[in-house]
Amino acid sequence: MTDKKIFGVTALFNEPNAIISAARKVADAGFTKWDVNSPYPIHGIDKAMKMKPSKLGIVTLIFGLSGAVLALILMYWTMSVDYPMIIGGKPYFSLPAFIPVTFEVTVIMATLSTVVAMFAFFFGLPRNSHALHDTDYMKKVSRDHYGIVIEAIDPKFDEMATLQLLKDLKPITTEIIYHPEKENYPIFEPRFIALLVGVAVVVSIGTYLMLNKLVYIVPFDWMEKQAKVIPQSGSEFFADGRGMRLPVKGTVAKGFIPYPFEGETNPKEVLSNPYFPTKENLELGQRKYLTYCSPCHGNYGDGDSRLAGQFPNPPTLHSDRGRNFSDGMIYHIITVGQNVMPSYASQVTRDERWAIVNYIRALQRAKNATDADLKLVKAE
Amino acid sequence: MHNNEFKYQRKDLPSSISKIGMTLLVVGIVLGVAAFFVDHTRAVYNYLIAFTFMISIGVGALFLISLEYIVGADWSVPIRRVVEFFAAIIPLLALLVIPLLLNVGELFHWSHADAVAEDKFLTGKAPYLNVTFFIIRVFVLIGLWSLFYFFFIRNSKKQDTTKDQKLTTINIRLSAIFIPVFAITLTIAAVDWLMSIEPHWFSTIIGVYFFAGTVIAALAAVTLATVLLKENGYLHPAMTNDHLYSLGALLFAFVNFWGYIAFSQYMLIWYADLPEETFWFMQKWEGSWAIFSIGLIIIKFLVPYIVLVSQPAKMDPKKLKFISVWLLFAHLYDLFWFVMPEMEELSGGYSFSWIDLVFPIAAVGLIILVFNMKAKKDNLIPIGDPKLQRGLDFHL
Numbered sequence: 001m002t003d004k005k006i007f008g009v010t011a012l013f014n015e016p017n018a019i020i021s022a023a024r025k026v027a028d029a030g031f032t033k034w035d036v037n038s039p040y041p042i043h044g045i046d047k048a049m050k051m052k053p054s055k056l057g058i059v060t061l062i063f064g065l066s067g068a069v070l071a072l073i074l075m076y077w078t079m080s081v082d083y084p085m086i087i088g089g090k091p092y093f094s095l096p097a098f099i100p101v102t103f104e105v106t107v108i109m110a111t112l113s114t115v116v117a118m119f120a121f122f123f124g125l126p127r128n129s130h131a132l133h134d135t136d137y138m139k140k141v142s143r144d145h146y147g148i149v150i151e152a153i154d155p156k157f158d159e160m161a162t163l164q165l166l167k168d169l170k171p172i173t174t175e176i177i178y179h180p181e182k183e184n185y186p187i188f189e190p191r192f193i194a195l196l197v198g199v200a201v202v203v204s205i206g207t208y209l210m211l212n213k214l215v216y217i218v219p220f221d222w223m224e225k226q227a228k229v230i231p232q233s234g235s236e237f238f239a240d241g242r243g244m245r246l247p248v249k250g251t252v253a254k255g256f257i258p259y260p261f262e263g264e265t266n267p268k269e270v271l272s273n274p275y276f277p278t279k280e281n282l283e284l285g286q287r288k289y290l291t292y293c294s295p296c297h298g299n300y301g302d303g304d305s306r307l308a309g310q311f312p313n314p315p316t317l318h319s320d321r322g323r324n325f326s327d328g329m330i331y332h333i334i335t336v337g338q339n340v341m342p343s344y345a346s347q348v349t350r351d352e353r354w355a356i357v358n359y360i361r362a363l364q365r366a367k368n369a370t371d372a373d374l375k376l377v378k379a380e
Numbered sequence: 381m382h383n384n385e386f387k388y389q390r391k392d393l394p395s396s397i398s399k400i401g402m403t404l405l406v407v408g409i410v411l412g413v414a415a416f417f418v419d420h421t422r423a424v425y426n427y428l429i430a431f432t433f434m435i436s437i438g439v440g441a442l443f444l445i446s447l448e449y450i451v452g453a454d455w456s457v458p459i460r461r462v463v464e465f466f467a468a469i470i471p472l473l474a475l476l477v478i479p480l481l482l483n484v485g486e487l488f489h490w491s492h493a494d495a496v497a498e499d500k501f502l503t504g505k506a507p508y509l510n511v512t513f514f515i516i517r518v519f520v521l522i523g524l525w526s527l528f529y530f531f532f533i534r535n536s537k538k539q540d541t542t543k544d545q546k547l548t549t550i551n552i553r554l555s556a557i558f559i560p561v562f563a564i565t566l567t568i569a570a571v572d573w574l575m576s577i578e579p580h581w582f583s584t585i586i587g588v589y590f591f592a593g594t595v596i597a598a599l600a601a602v603t604l605a606t607v608l609l610k611e612n613g614y615l616h617p618a619m620t621n622d623h624l625y626s627l628g629a630l631l632f633a634f635v636n637f638w639g640y641i642a643f644s645q646y647m648l649i650w651y652a653d654l655p656e657e658t659f660w661f662m663q664k665w666e667g668s669w670a671i672f673s674i675g676l677i678i679i680k681f682l683v684p685y686i687v688l689v690s691q692p693a694k695m696d697p698k699k700l701k702f703i704s705v706w707l708l709f710a711h712l713y714d715l716f717w718f719v720m721p722e723m724e725e726l727s728g729g730y731s732f733s734w735i736d737l738v739f740p741i742a743a744v745g746l747i748i749l750v751f752n753m754k755a756k757k758d759n760l761i762p763i764g765d766p767k768l769q770r771g772l773d774f775h776l
Contacts, residue, residue: 044775053691053692089653096643096650
């Protein structure tokens with residue numbers, strides 16, 4: 001008996017008013033590690049126990065405020081900085097539209113943090129054993145009695161004196177509570193683990209069924225099931241089963257003139273160059289050439305591909321053949337491709353193609369510069 | 381715990397109360413009459429503000445009474461008489477409304493037949509917005525409120541002597557009827573008196589908006605009176621600050637509610653951005669009205685929110701006194717902000733005039749006088765109410 005460790009002493013009372021005056025006396029005696037247990041909250045017990053106001057509200061305040069700030073930063077960053085989008089003609093940062101979300105995030109952060117802080121710090125959970133757990137005392141105070149427990153870890157605790165103090169309060173019984181000899185409910189007990197796993201499985205399956213089966217019974221579906229075409233999907237309305245209609249034959253897109261020599265390898269006729277090689281035009285051509293042509297043809301049209309043999313090297317553009325091409329022919333090659341060289345019509349616009357042609361002409365002239373050309377360069 | 385020894389002795393409020401009330405009322409009336417001669421239109425608009433303010437106090441108090449019965453609240457029983465005395469202004473509304481009815485033409489654009497004939501929208505609304513039906517509605521509303529007031533008070537008073545529990549049951553049933561009646565009549569009042577000043581504008585939330593402000597005003601008046609009466613020993617000595625806490629918490633709740641509703645009204649209109657609705661808010665952003673609009677957020681939401689947010693503040697008599705005076709002012713300010721920019725002369729921005737100050741003075745004086753008169757006749761504590769003891773035992 002005596003070698004057991006004492007947890008504390010308890011006293012049971014019959015009546016809420018008795019417990020209030022008892023609590024007052026225990027608080028006056030200067031104890032700090034003690035508590036009152038009752039089947040329901042007793043009005044005025046906090047005051048009788050001389051308890052300081054709970055600090056839980058501070059947690060709520062801090063997390064509520066950070067929720068508001070975080071929500072605003074999130075919306076500001078995503079909607080106004082990183083991916084600005086105009087919605088309903090409103091400015092990128094429009095506070096009224098952000099208020100509801102800020103409000104919701106504030107509330108959810110405040111409540112969740114309060115609950116978590118309450119369980120984790122104020123209640124000291126998770127904990128699955130306690131000296132009071134299986135006692136008669138606990139059974140009674142959770143039914144129809146009111147109890148006081150003074151714990152042995154209290155600096156003022158003295159087994160005999162404290163028990164006497166409680167007895168002087170005229171309780172119906174007092175009791176000394178010992179720590180259980182061995183832990184009754186160790187956390188790693190197989191049964192406990194199995195229970196946790198079981199709960200997890202049942203809750204997951206239940207949630208899955210709820211969300212995917214039960215909740216998905218729609219009360220009305222006239223918004224979901226409308227007579228309408230859903231983009232990128234088929235439709236039974238038309239005989240060909242397509243949702244989106246094909247353009248009428250011969251339709252020409254805005255700003256687009258179909259190329260008349262499409263698909264010809266050796267056109268008899270070609271277009272003529274509408275652009276003069278002005279400075280701007282050559283600069284545009286240079287930019288586009290370096291982007292689209294230089295990987296294969298080299299920066300100066302020598303055919304020294306950067307692709308290092310992964311693609312057949314093109315011939316140099318400074319051959320006689322290359323220099324004798326008409327502007328329109330080079331344009332034609334860019335537009336429809338030649339043998340292994342693919343068409344660049346979809347990457348390079350009409351006007352850019354002519355600019356590239358002009359730039360190639362400049363490259364060719366530079367490689368075969370005449371004395372007159374050199375004089376001109378020197379003169380500049 | 382129970383102190384049944386307490387024997388209630390009725391005592392009159394100090395005579396200074398009736399003097400204060402009388403002075404305010406007389407000064408208010410004299411200046412008010414002068415105002416009507418100086419600037420007729422402005423006086424009428426200001427009278428409307430004072431009138432809707434008195435609707436808020438009276439009908440709001442009646443609502444609080446019925447709320448106590450229908451939810452079975454105990455804590456408010458010891459102060460129910462305070463609420464009842466504020467509701468006593470209701471029958472007077474039938475007289476107070478007459479100056480407004482004489483000036484319907486000045487206030488309401490829709491009351492001019494030629495204006496209605498030219499305006500397709502007003503023609504469409506004419507079946508509701510016409511002078512005859514308007515006057516009928518006014519008296520039906522005031523009549524209904526007075527009727528319920530009469531029954532509630534009669535039963536409550538009878539209980540002081542008979543201590544008959546059945547009277548509580550009757551009043552509970554009465555509340556069940558009154559609550560929906562209240563919802564509809566207060567909405568009609570808000571639409572008729574506040575919204576129809578600008579007959580082209582419409583907001584479906586206007587009834588709730590006025591309701592929120594109304595409850596704030598009535599609660600603030602009740603809180604102020606309760607704290608003052610309690611401090612001077614006119615209420616039951618067993619009453620604690622825990623009773624005040626309930627008042628503080630309700631005030632806080634309704635401040636939040638008002639903020640929620642006011643913002644909802646604003647945000648929906650702002651978001652939809654339809655010119656037929658936005659113009660009303662644009663008017664309130666015209667010139668110096670913009671300052672008033674921002675002031676409304678601060679005065680009616682931010683300040684009371686911050687003052688009342690902590691738990692001890694909600695039961696601190698000093699803070700409660702301060703914030704209830706503040707909120708009474710805030711409700712007046714709200715009505716002012718709602719009504720005044722609609723006045724043609726002030727549509728470009730506010731310019732000060734002493735006329736804006738005089739009518740609230742008279743209204744406050746009248747409310748004090750009526751309260752005092754009732755306190756002379758009736759007990760300040762409903763001593764026959766079966767729930768009184770439970771109400772006194774109320775603790776947090």
